[in-house]
Amino acid sequence: xxxxxxxxxxxxxxxxxxxxxxxxxxxxxxxxxxxxxxxxxxxxxxxxxxxxxxxxxxxxxxxxxxxxxxxxxxxxxxxxxxxxxxxxxxxxxxxxxxxxxxxxxxxxxxxxxxxxxxxxxxxxxxxxxxxxxxxxxxxxxxxxxxxxxxxxxxxxxxxxxxxxxxxxxxxxxxxxxxxxxxxxxxxxxxxxxxxxxxxxxxxxxxxxxxxxxxxxxxxxxxxxxxxxxxxxxxxxxxxxxxxxxxxxxxxxxxxxxxxxxxxxxxxxxxxxxxxxxxxxxxxxxxxxxxxxxxxxxxxxxxxxxxxxxxxxxxxxxxxxxxxxxxxxxxxxxxxxxxxxxxxxxxxxxxxxxxxxxxxxxxxxxxxxxxxxxxxxxxxxxxxxxxxxxxxxxxxxxxxxxxxxxxxxxxxxxxxxxxxxxxxxxxxxxxxxxxxxxxxxxxxxxxxxxxxxxxxxxxxxxxxxxxxxxxxxxxxxxxxxxxxxxxxxxxxxxxxxxxxxxxxxxxxxxxxxxxxxxxxxxxxxxxxxxxxxxxxxxxxxxxxxxxxxxxxxxxxxxxxxxxxxxxxxxxxxxxxxxxxxxxxxxxxxxxxxxxxxxxxxxxxxxxxxxxxxxxxxxxxxxxxxxxxxxxxxxxxxxxxxxxxxxxxxxxxxxxxxxxxxxxxxxxxxxxxxxxxxxxxxxxxxxxxxxxxxxxxxxxxxxxxxxxxxxxxxxxxxxxxxxxxxxxxxxxxxxxxxxxxxxxxxxxxxxxxxxxxxxxxxxxxxxxxxxxxxxxxxxxxxxxxxxxxxxxxxxxxxxxxxxxxxxxxxxxxxxxxxxxxxx
Numbered sequence: 001x002x003x004x005x006x007x008x009x010x011x012x013x014x015x016x017x018x019x020x021x022x023x024x025x026x027x028x029x030x031x032x033x034x035x036x037x038x039x040x041x042x043x044x045x046x047x048x049x050x051x052x053x054x055x056x057x058x059x060x061x062x063x064x065x066x067x068x069x070x071x072x073x074x075x076x077x078x079x080x081x082x083x084x085x086x087x088x089x090x091x092x093x094x095x096x097x098x099x100x101x102x103x104x105x106x107x108x109x110x111x112x113x114x115x116x117x118x119x120x121x122x123x124x125x126x127x128x129x130x131x132x133x134x135x136x137x138x139x140x141x142x143x144x145x146x147x148x149x150x151x152x153x154x155x156x157x158x159x160x161x162x163x164x165x166x167x168x169x170x171x172x173x174x175x176x177x178x179x180x181x182x183x184x185x186x187x188x189x190x191x192x193x194x195x196x197x198x199x200x201x202x203x204x205x206x207x208x209x210x211x212x213x214x215x216x217x218x219x220x221x222x223x224x225x226x227x228x229x230x231x232x233x234x235x236x237x238x239x240x241x242x243x244x245x246x247x248x249x250x251x252x253x254x255x256x257x258x259x260x261x262x263x264x265x266x267x268x269x270x271x272x273x274x275x276x277x278x279x280x281x282x283x284x285x286x287x288x289x290x291x292x293x294x295x296x297x298x299x300x301x302x303x304x305x306x307x308x309x310x311x312x313x314x315x316x317x318x319x320x321x322x323x324x325x326x327x328x329x330x331x332x333x334x335x336x337x338x339x340x341x342x343x344x345x346x347x348x349x350x351x352x353x354x355x356x357x358x359x360x361x362x363x364x365x366x367x368x369x370x371x372x373x374x375x376x377x378x379x380x381x382x383x384x385x386x387x388x389x390x391x392x393x394x395x396x397x398x399x400x401x402x403x404x405x406x407x408x409x410x411x412x413x414x415x416x417x418x419x420x421x422x423x424x425x426x427x428x429x430x431x432x433x434x435x436x437x438x439x440x441x442x443x444x445x446x447x448x449x450x451x452x453x454x455x456x457x458x459x460x461x462x463x464x465x466x467x468x469x470x471x472x473x474x475x476x477x478x479x480x481x482x483x484x485x486x487x488x489x490x491x492x493x494x495x496x497x498x499x500x501x502x503x504x505x506x507x508x509x510x511x512x513x514x515x516x517x518x519x520x521x522x523x524x525x526x527x528x529x530x531x532x533x534x535x536x537x538x539x540x541x542x543x544x545x546x547x548x549x550x551x552x553x554x555x556x557x558x559x560x561x562x563x564x565x566x567x568x569x570x571x572x573x574x575x576x577x578x579x580x581x582x583x584x585x586x587x588x589x590x591x592x593x594x595x596x597x598x599x600x601x602x603x604x605x606x607x608x609x610x611x612x613x614x615x616x617x618x619x620x621x622x623x624x625x626x627x628x629x630x631x632x633x634x635x636x637x638x639x640x641x642x643x644x645x646x647x648x649x650x651x652x653x654x655x656x657x658x659x660x661x662x663x664x665x666x667x668x669x670x671x672x673x674x675x676x677x678x679x680x681x682x683x684x685x686x687x688x689x690x691x692x693x694x695x696x697x698x699x700x701x702x703x704x705x706x707x708x709x710x711x712x713x714x715x716x717x718x719x720x721x722x723x724x725x726x727x728x729x730x731x732x733x734x735x736x737x738x739x740x741x742x743x744x745x746x747x748x749x750x751x752x753x754x755x756x757x758x759x760x761x762x763x764x765x766x767x768x769x770x771x772x773x774x775x776x777x778x779x780x781x782x783x784x785x786x787x788x789x790x791x792x793x794x795x796x797x798x799x800x801x802x803x804x805x806x807x808x809x810x811x812x813x814x815x816x817x818x819x820x821x
Contacts, residue, residue, distance in 0.1 A: 021087070022089055133355060134183075142208075144172065194366070203402065219231070513555050617659075620653075623651045664700050714814055725801065763788065769783050785801065
């Protein structure tokens with residue numbers, strides 16, 4: 001009896017799961033219509049058609065259903081169906097929408113579209129806040145295709161990209177899906193639980209698609225897509241767009257819908273073009289068909305981005321709610337071109353969810369147990385948007401080759417080919433892999449490790465490493481490593497190395513034990529790279545890098561203690577030896593410039609040293625606080641989401657103790673506050689403020705002073721928010737109280753985008769200010785004006801600033817050439 005009852009309930013549940021209304025939607029000529037919205041009039045069930053026009057609506061039980069078919073540019077269609085058994089097939093043909101201006105009184109002196117848009121702007125905030133809370137079902141699909149990919153990029157073979165490329169070097173290289181339950185409560189509480197996740201060719205993979213990442217609200221002033229793109233109904237939209245009323249029509253609720261063409265006033269602005277549909281009287285968005293470009297968002301490989309959003313009217317809220325979205329994109333760079341699409345479908349809204357205090361927290365995304373283990377039957381039954389034949393074939397092909405590609409025989413054969421030793425390997429470096437056991441051994445290139453400085457002369461470094469990843473989880477690993485360095489002029493060999501273990505990617509716990517002998521910069525912040533120093537030294541006779549020898553043993557540990565608070569600390573024993581120049585070799589000797597000594601305190605005294613040889617213990621403790629931080633929980637990792645409303649705070653303590661030179665013991669307390677603030681269409685503002693003080697540090701070693709990120713090379717790298725671009729490297733180093741501040745505002749297109757001719761270059765204007773206070777010196781300051789996003793075509797890696805410095809009335813000015821990688 002028990003088994004019969006169990007079978008009975010299984011059959012009932014199966015029939016419920018398998019309940020489907022399926023079909024194809026075409027236009028009057030029989031052409032398939034992709035991404036048509038199909039939903040029941042009560043909003044409980046919904047889907048969209050796929051690229052080939054097929055849909056599959058999951059319902060619960062047999063009965064009478066009132067189905068609505070909605071597609072921008074076509075007349076909405078209502079169908080009543082009496083479903084007795086499943087699957088139930090219903091094919092639909094839709095007629096193009098006939099727009100009319102008969103409902104509009106057109107004044108020759110007025111643009112009716114402007115009045116409609118003005119109303120939409122006036123009610124923008126009110127409409128955005130209409131829905132106070134809800135739950136809904138969410139489905140997403142992401143797809144990337146590549147066309148005619150080259151065999152190599154920059155000399156490196158790219159292979160078949162996981163089996164995605166066919167004989168023509170084309171095909172799907174990424175395909176994934178998620179089914180989620182989402183919850184929202186205004187003003188900003190959000191939670192997503194992913195019920196199922198699927199990645200083509202990786203049965204252990206987790207899709208990176210998420211509802212929050214897929215959400216683009218045109219009710220906001222700007223839509224952030226790398227840059228801030230101005231919405232057609234932003235408060236200041238009339239400064240960016242022209243509007244034309246193309247016509248009107250009635251939706252299935254009898255509401256008048258205005259179809260408005262959106263045209264940028266300046267094509268180079270951060271703007272959209274296309275159509276926005278506004279419901280009369282409600283002044284709400286009924287749909288959007290808008291596109292922008294990679295040039296506008298300043299992601300040059302992107303050619304175009306097209307957004308299509310569809311809404312349906314909710315009687316209980318008197319509000320049009322989003323039911324679907326597609327984002328299509330095209331890209332091209334380095335000889336690779338392709339396209340892709342992200343699809344999102346919302347259904348089964350509940351606007352009375354009865355949340356409690358525990359409904360929301362800092363976790364905004366979590367996975368249900370075994371979310372990535374759902375079988376093909378599960379997906380077939382619950383996937384709201386049917387797969388296209390191309391997508392089906394991709395799943396079949398990659399699933400069939402996955403087992404083969406994970407087999408020991410296949411991995412060993414691949415490793416055997418790439419592990420072959422070649423006669424160039426001693427110079428170019430060599431890597432041995434055991435992919436099945438997830439092991440790797442590598443020796444770096446001694447040729448690429450060649451550098452030059454005046455202490456060691458020509459020198460080269462070789463890195464040797466062995467790494468073992470966890471067989472079941474690549475985020476866990478341990479490795480042993482070593483660096484071997486030889487300086488030709490000083491005839492000195494040094495070696496250091498250590499052991500590192502990464503425990504997980506959830507709290508990022510990591511342990512590192514190192515020791516040996518190395519040359520290190522006196523400024524441990526390493527303001528100049530060894531490569532840039534080599535060029536400056538050999539070609540311009542500017543030996544900016546100042547080195548000392550460090551014999552050490554050190555242990556480091558770091559992890560996130562609780563969400564929003566990270567801890568790191570290290571304890572070391574160091575024997576420090578000052579070094580002096582051993583060579584004056586230069587490629588191009590200059591009459592007006594000479595090398596300086598390795599002592600930044602006495603640049604013209606080549607026999608002097610900046611500190612006495614000594615031993616010391618060092619303790620460093622650092623706490624990082626991220627206020628309001630939220631996060632996404634994946635089964636094997638955690639992704640933190642910073643909250644730009646609050647600054648990031650660092651608190652640090654440094655102690656030198658146990659030195660054989662008693663005066664070299666000290667304490668230092670320091671803090672740093674930094675933040676990036678989005679100002680919408682006006683760009684992005686960033687600041688950094690830090691300071692500290694020493695105790696018992698009157699006569700400490702110069703290497704333990706607080707040094708600042710100066711720059712004498714006129715080359716800029718990375719962020720400028722903690723750098724002084726004209727400050728000599730060791731000019732204001734201190735062992736007393738200090739404070740520094742940096743401000744920078746990137747206007748993006750807000751200013752230069754409005755200047756004729758210049759706006760076509762797509763440059764960004766950047767203003768900066770920097771100040772430094774040290775107790776024993778006059779304050780130092782810098783001001784800068786710069787142009788970012790320089791380059792040619794898709795290659796925009798350059799930045800140019802003019803910087804003026806001031807200290808006690810002494811002014812200097814210079815151009816800084818920046819590189820962005």
